[in-house]
Amino acid sequence: MAEYKGVIVCGELINGKLPSITTELLGCGRNLADDLKEDLSCLLASDTLGETPKEAIAFGADKVYTVEDPSLKEYQADTYLQVVEKLASKISPRIILMGQTSTGRDLAPRLAFRLGTGLSTDCIDLSIDPETKLLLQTKPVYGGNAQAIFSCSTMPQVVTIRAKAMSPMERDDSRKGEVIPTKVEIDMSQVRTKVTEKVKEEVTGVKLEDAPVIVSGGRGIGGPEPFKTTLKELADVLHGAVGASRPPADNGWVPEALHVGLTGKIVAPDIYIAIAISGASQHIAGCSGSKNIIAINKDPEANIFREAKFGVVGRYEEVIPAFTKKLRELLAG
Amino acid sequence: MPNMIVCCKQVPDPEAPPVVFKVDSTTNKMTLPPDVKPVIGQYDEFAMEAALRIKDKAGGKITILSLGNKLVRDVIKKTLAVGGDELILLEDEAFEEGDSWSTAYALAMAIKKIGEYDLIFCGRQSSDWDAGQVGLGIAEILGIPAVTLARKLEVTDGKLRVERVIPDGYEVVEVGFPALITVTSELGSLRYPALKGIMAAAKKQPTIWKPADIGLELSQVGAAGRRVELAKLFQPVKEVKCEIIGGETLVEAGVNLATKLREAKII
Numbered sequence: 149m150a151e152y153k154g155v156i157v158c159g160e161l162i163n164g165k166l167p168s169i170t171t172e173l174l175g176c177g178r179n180l181a182d183d184l185k186e187d188l189s190c191l192l193a194s195d196t197l198g199e200t201p202k203e204a205i206a207f208g209a210d211k212v213y214t215v216e217d218p219s220l221k222e223y224q225a226d227t228y229l230q231v232v233e234k235l236a237s238k239i240s241p242r243i244i245l246m247g248q249t250s251t252g253r254d255l256a257p258r259l260a261f262r263l264g265t266g267l268s269t270d271c272i273d274l275s276i277d278p279e280t281k282l283l284l285q286t287k288p289v290y291g292g293n294a295q296a297i298f299s300c301s302t303m304p305q306v307v308t309i310r311a312k313a314m315s316p317m318e319r320d321d322s323r324k325g326e327v328i329p330t331k332v333e334i335d336m337s338q339v340r341t342k343v344t345e346k347v348k349e350e351v352t353g354v355k356l357e358d359a360p361v362i363v364s365g366g367r368g369i370g371g372p373e374p375f376k377t378t379l380k381e382l383a384d385v386l387h388g389a390v391g392a393s394r395p396p397a398d399n400g401w402v403p404e405a406l407h408v409g410l411t412g413k414i415v416a417p418d419i420y421i422a423i424a425i426s427g428a429s430q431h432i433a434g435c436s437g438s439k440n441i442i443a444i445n446k447d448p449e450a451n452i453f454r455e456a457k458f459g460v461v462g463r464y465e466e467v468i469p470a471f472t473k474k475l476r477e478l479l480a481g
Numbered sequence: 482m483p484n485m486i487v488c489c490k491q492v493p494d495p496e497a498p499p500v501v502f503k504v505d506s507t508t509n510k511m512t513l514p515p516d517v518k519p520v521i522g523q524y525d526e527f528a529m530e531a532a533l534r535i536k537d538k539a540g541g542k543i544t545i546l547s548l549g550n551k552l553v554r555d556v557i558k559k560t561l562a563v564g565g566d567e568l569i570l571l572e573d574e575a576f577e578e579g580d581s582w583s584t585a586y587a588l589a590m591a592i593k594k595i596g597e598y599d600l601i602f603c604g605r606q607s608s609d610w611d612a613g614q615v616g617l618g619i620a621e622i623l624g625i626p627a628v629t630l631a632r633k634l635e636v637t638d639g640k641l642r643v644e645r646v647i648p649d650g651y652e653v654v655e656v657g658f659p660a661l662i663t664v665t666s667e668l669g670s671l672r673y674p675a676l677k678g679i680m681a682a683a684k685k686q687p688t689i690w691k692p693a694d695i696g697l698e699l700s701q702v703g704a705a706g707r708r709v710e711l712a713k714l715f716q717p718v719k720e721v722k723c724e725i726i727g728g729e730t731l732v733e734a735g736v737n738l739a740t741k742l743r744e745a746k747i748i
Binding site: 225226249250253254257258260261262265266267268269270284285287288289290291292293294295296297298299300301302340341342343344345346347348349386394397398404405410411418419427428429430440441442443444448451453454455456457458459460461462463466467468469470471472473474475478479 | 632648650708714
């Protein structure tokens with residue numbers, strides 16, 4: 149039986165750069181590898197990787213396995229799965245870390261089942277049990293109403309990690325590491341799906357994940373219009389972005405890209421203003437990392453007030469325009 | 482006409498107010514008051530709706546598969562009332578306390594026993610453990626392709642065309658039969674059952690399969706078949722206390738809120 153050793157991060161690339169989720173995974177992986185006194189490696193796969201292997205080292209990796217192949221330009225389950233499965237079989241890692249992203253959600257369960265091992269998705273905390281050396285995997289369950297700690301004794305231990313749950317290391321370009329170009333034969337006959345079209349649903353203004361301030365609306369907003377007027381005006385004053393809970397996205401009042409929640413975007417702005425949002429656990433899961441939650445809701449019993457630092461009980465149609473006007477004055481002065 | 486299978490899980494109502502969810506730390510289990518009724522997982526309802534929409538246009542048969550113990554007939558029969566044709570329950574004490582692995586394995590074995598299928602639908606994740614693994618696990622065990630996060634589906638020329646949600650929009654994916662599809666909320670809510678459907682469903686009896694009926698040993702199902710162990714279930718203590726800002730009028734409350742945020746140096 150192979151000896152399972154080391155921690156490997158499955159990195160992602162967005163526009164030729166490492167996105168924050170990958171540097172967060174490297175930060176988390178570095179701590180776990182240090183606890184185990186083993187190596188941290190990183191897998192990067194795309195058509196061309198540019199400077200990203202060096203970046204991965206600067207953010208904590210000891211080794212970077214690079215797989216460059218024209219068929220890996222865009223993520224496809226049936227090609228990427230072959231790459232990760234073959235590398236995992238070759239290097240027998242103890243722990244595989246992936247992001248709880250569009251790619252990670254799609255890839256990690258396939259990988260775990262193919263390798264015959266267990267998986268915990270959407271982890272927010274990871275540590276090594278000092279006695280068993282097993283990975284303790286903490287994840288929210290019941291829509292965020294509780295948390296569970298799992299462990300898995302089949303190897304490798306595979307987890308996906310929620311965005312913004314872990315901290316990246318400070319970038320250090322003087323860190324030394326090894327880049328290992330790796331050839332993986334990709335069998336195109338195993339690719340059973342075909343992407344025929346990609347459609348971008350444009351969202352103008354500040355990107356939700358990067359916004360320091362988010363003004364979000366819920367079911368109680370009542371329709372698409374206020375997102376473009378009342379909420380947008382408030383967001384503009386604070387140089388923030390407009391978001392939404394699930395019902396406005398499901399009803400088509402806003403594009404899905406604005407959906408904040410367990411199954412939408414996970415955000416952690418300085419200020420999160422929740423307007424006419426009841427505060428279902430699924431929504432809180434997407435915004436609970438915010439520094440300050442401010443709630444406006446006409447129902448004093450709404451769950452959102454259990455999460456908020458400041459709140460106003462009342463109809464948003466009356467509260468928000470006055471709030472926006474006063475903020476504009478304060479910020480101008 | 483496609484043969485379809487929809488996997489549905491019975492879960493505690495996830496829309497119940499958060500305060501009623503209480504963990505019993507001695508048993509590591511979630512306890513809920515008896516007035517919180519079980520429901521079909523919300524994402525599994527979207528999966529059911531996806532299959533129904535295909536049946537509306539292309540015809541075919543829908544078999545619903547559910548795994549658990551002491552499944553509430555009125556809850557699970559909703560899938561028949563809205564237009565499902567057959568209901569198979571993997572129902573046994575031994576199926577309890579499974580993880581994604583043992584659940585996917587049992588469902589896959591049941592699907593093999595059903596034999597003929599073109600499309601399998603699952604919700605993107607369950608509404609209790611939120612793992613999002615079982616659908617893809619079934620596809621891996623059966624060795625069939627899978628497309629996740631479907632929001633729209635169309636059968637054309639013996640193929641399935643899926644709109645799959647990606648971070649900044651969607652992609653169109655084509656896949657042949659058989660395939661497994663996981664469905665997300667943007668697809669739309671499950672239709673309401675018609676009275677006729679409810680009455681027809683009441684008369685139908687589900688087929689019950691035990692582990693042995695799908696060729697599984699007791700050691701392979703439920704808690705015994707787990708790959709991931711639950712060490713602890715807990716509820717973190719919340720520290721936030723909300724300060725409610727008032728005023729003579731709501732306009733004044735809005736103004737006071739802005740002033741307060743400035744005082745607290747938040748803006």
